Structure formats: C-alpha cells, structure tokens
Amino acid sequence: MTPPLSRERLLAAAMSIVDEEGAEALTMRALAGRVDRQVSSLYNHVSGRTELIELMRAKVVERIDVRAFSTKAWDVALGEWARSYLMAFAQHPHLIRLLATTPIRDESTLAMYNEVVRALTEAGWAAGESIAVLRTVEAHVLGSALDIVAPGNMLDAAAVPEELPALRAALAVEHHSAGAAEAAFDLGLTALIAGLRERNGAPSA
Amino acid sequence: MTPPLSRERLLAAAMSIVDEEGAEALTMRALAGRVDRQVSSLYNHVSGRTELIELMRAKVVERIDVRAFSTKAWDVALGEWARSYLMAFAQHPHLIRLLATTPIRDESTLAMYNEVVRALTEAGWAAGESIAVLRTVEAHVLGSALDIVAPGNMLDAAAVPEELPALRAALAVEHHSAGAAEAAFDLGLTALIAGLRERNGAPSA
Numbered sequence: 001m002t003p004p005l006s007r008e009r010l011l012a013a014a015m016s017i018v019d020e021e022g023a024e025a026l027t028m029r030a031l032a033g034r035v036d037r038q039v040s041s042l043y044n045h046v047s048g049r050t051e052l053i054e055l056m057r058a059k060v061v062e063r064i065d066v067r068a069f070s071t072k073a074w075d076v077a078l079g080e081w082a083r084s085y086l087m088a089f090a091q092h093p094h095l096i097r098l099l100a101t102t103p104i105r106d107e108s109t110l111a112m113y114n115e116v117v118r119a120l121t122e123a124g125w126a127a128g129e130s131i132a133v134l135r136t137v138e139a140h141v142l143g144s145a146l147d148i149v150a151p152g153n154m155l156d157a158a159a160v161p162e163e164l165p166a167l168r169a170a171l172a173v174e175h176h177s178a179g180a181a182e183a184a185f186d187l188g189l190t191a192l193i194a195g196l197r198e199r200n201g202a203p204s205a
Numbered sequence: 206m207t208p209p210l211s212r213e214r215l216l217a218a219a220m221s222i223v224d225e226e227g228a229e230a231l232t233m234r235a236l237a238g239r240v241d242r243q244v245s246s247l248y249n250h251v252s253g254r255t256e257l258i259e260l261m262r263a264k265v266v267e268r269i270d271v272r273a274f275s276t277k278a279w280d281v282a283l284g285e286w287a288r289s290y291l292m293a294f295a296q297h298p299h300l301i302r303l304l305a306t307t308p309i310r311d312e313s314t315l316a317m318y319n320e321v322v323r324a325l326t327e328a329g330w331a332a333g334e335s336i337a338v339l340r341t342v343e344a345h346v347l348g349s350a351l352d353i354v355a356p357g358n359m360l361d362a363a364a365v366p367e368e369l370p371a372l373r374a375a376l377a378v379e380h381h382s383a384g385a386a387e388a389a390f391d392l393g394l395t396a397l398i399a400g401l402r403e404r405n406g407a408p409s410a
Contacts, residue, residue, distance in 0.1 A: 024227035097301065118372075128379045139349040146348075170335050173333045
C-alpha cells in the first residue's frame with residue numbers, strides 16, 4: 001500500500017525529480033508517476049507546477065539564515081547571509097536556474113528579501129540600490145554554487161596543452177582540493193563586499 | 206530530402222535542443238530525432254554527448270572577447286571580458302549549469318583562460334590566486350546571466366504583502382525596466398573588481 005498523498009509528500013517527490021533528472025523533468029505527469037497515482041489526484045493537494053516550484057523555493061529558503069541582519073553591521077551580515085545562501089543552493093544545483101528565472105511568489109522568500117533590504121536601507125543604501133545589491137550578491141552566490149558542485153577535474157592541468165604555459169603553471173600551484181571552489185568564492189565574496197562598502201561609504205565592521 | 210549530416214549541423218541541432226528543452230533533454234537519441242537520422246549515423250561525425258558539449262562550449266566561447274588583456278590594465282580588461290562573457294551566456298541560459306559542471310576539454314576555452322591567467326600573473330597576482338580570480342569572476346557572470354534572462358516580473362511589488370514595507374518601498378523606486386538586472390550586474394562587477402584591486406594592491410587604470 002502506498003502512503004497517503006500530502007503536500008509534503010508531493011514536495012519531497014518533486015525535489016527528487018529535479019535533483020535527479022533536472023528541472024525540465026518536473027511535470028505533473030512525472031510527479032504522478034513518482035508517487036504512483038493518477039495525475040488528477042495531485043490536484044487535491046497542489047494547484048499545479050507553479051505552486052510546486054514555490055514550495056521548493058520555500059524549502060530551500062528555509063535553510064538560509066538572515067538573522068545577522070538584525071544584530072551585525074550590514075557588510076558582515078551580507079557575508080553571513082551569502083554563505084548560508086550558498087550552502088542551501090549547493091545541495092540543489094538543478095534548482096538554481098529554475099528558481100532564478102521563475103517569478104517569486106513564496107512569502108517566506110519575500111520576507112527574507114524584506115529583511116535584507118530593511119538592513120541595507122537603514123545602513124544608508126538608497127532604496128533602489130538596495131535591490132541591486134541584493135540581486136548582485138544573489139547572482140554571485142548562485143554562480144558560485146554551480147562552481148562548488150562542479151567535479152574537481154573541471155579545469156585539469158593534465159588537459160591543458162603545453163602551448164598554454166600560464167594556465168598550466170597556475171593550475172600546478174592551485175590548491176587541488178575540493179576546497180578550491182570555496183576558496184574562490186571566499187575571495188570573490190570578500191572583494192565584492194569590500195567594493196560595496198567603498199561605494200556606500202558606510203562604516204564597516 | 207534532408208540536408209547531409211555534418212558536425213556543424215549536429216552542433217546547431219544540439220544547441221536548439223538545449224535552448225528549447227533544457228540540458229537534460231540532450232541525448233544522442235533526441236539529437237537523431239531532431240536531424241531525422243538513425244542514432245548510429247551520428248557517430249560518423251561526433252564521438253558522443255561529451256564531444257557535443259565541448260563543441261557547444263567552443264561555440265559560446267567564440268563570442269567572448271579577451272583582447273583587452275593584451276592592451277589594457279588587468280582590472281579594466283577583467284571588466285570588459287566579464288561583460289562580453291555575460292552577453293555570450295545570456296543567449297543560452299540552459300547551457301549555464303551544463304557547461305559550468307562539465308570538465309573542460311575544449312582548447313579554445315583553455316586558451317581563453319590562459320590569456321586571463323597570463324595577464325593577471327603579469328599584473329602581480331600569485332599564480333594560484335589568479336585561478337581563484339578567474340573562477341569567482343566567472344561565477345559572478347554566470348549567476349548574473351541567469352538574473353538577466355529572468356522575466357521582468359521576478360520580484361514584483363504587487364506580489365509583496367503589506368507586512369513587508371521595506372521591500373515594497375524599495376521595489377517601488379527601483380527601475381522597473383528590462384535594464385534592472387544589467388544595472389545590478391554593473392554595480393556588482395564594479396564592486397567586485399574594486400575589491401580585487403584593493404586586495405592585489407596593483408595599480409588601477
């Protein structure tokens with residue numbers, strides 16, 4: 001006997017489909033197959049694919065920590081938020097493009113943005129610019145999440161021909177650890193926030 | 206009569222599949238269907254899906270301009286490269302995750318990286334760090350490309366509840382133009398490069 005359907009069960013099944021087969025594989029038909037039911041019975045629990053996407057968004061956003069914005073300087077808080085955002089999405093790389101290009105209706109996500117924007121504007125950022133800061137830090141995080149989930153041999157010294165000595169030399173001394181992508185993210189996030197601090201002219205921590 | 210098969214024709218068909226149906230839809234079977242041939246006949250032209258991915262990579266990278274690295278200061282060149290990189294990928298959003306997580310074997314891509322690393326190390330960056338700079342700027346670009354292809358109503362003031370006044374106010378004054386994502390990218394790229402310049406201590410332009 002299959003367990004009873006519920007929103008939670010459909011959400012878990014939808015996440016599995018996206019994680020295993022990619023975002024395009026998420027259809028109501030594929031979901032019905034995964035939970036072994038008729039397509040029509042899914043609609044007793046969710047209104048359709050759009051709602052499922054917002055449920056998945058809420059599930060990922062639940063892991064992102066915004067608390068620092070109410071206790072720390074904006075630049076420090078932005079860094080902590082970005083790191084927690086990265087970890088949440090690095091577990092679901094196939095969701096990145098889907099969530100980054102689907103209109104946001106999930107209220108928990110909007111509440112998270114509200115908190116970021118509130119802290120940035122209180123720290124002296126103009127209201128319109130605070131949205132640009134939010135967007136560009138998010139873009140940095142999502143692009144970095146893709147780099148972090150990439151296989152370790154993405155850019156392999158052994159694949160670089162001898163005619164490209166600068167790249168061969170640099171790869172030879174790079175940290176060949178699983179942490180190379182994280183180190184690059186740290187370097188970039190630190191630089192990005194330093195540049196934003198310079199632009200804002202606001203006090204740093 | 207269908208036109209004769211060639212690598213170029215298979216590359217164009219593969220790009221269409223990915224652009225229209227997503228990266229996961231690219232299989233040798235789907236490609237055979239698209240060009241109206243047997244799967245086996247494809248192997249007279251390409252060795253398989255891995256080679257097709259590298260051909261697609263080369264096609265996108267062909268549009269990225271690295272010339273500034275041989276004529277301008279590293280920070281200015283990095284900005285010009287990033288902007289041209291963004292435009293190349295914004296036309297193929299479904300390729301972003303695929304190319305960002307598949308080991309790079311295409312020589313034109315490696316040659317591009319070699320040029321970036323050569324210029325960065327000549328400007329004083331340590332060899333290992335030059336790879337981190339390359340990776341983090343790429344991550345910033347790819348995340349921003351997703352934001353730029355997102356629909357204009359991604360984050361819509363009308364969808365924000367009244368209990369979230371900071372976000373509502375910020376969205377009300379944000380530029381509601383197709384250029385908002387580009388403006389955020391500009392703000393972020395400028396900040397990122399300013400932060401990298403500060404870190405390197407190298408002369409700016």
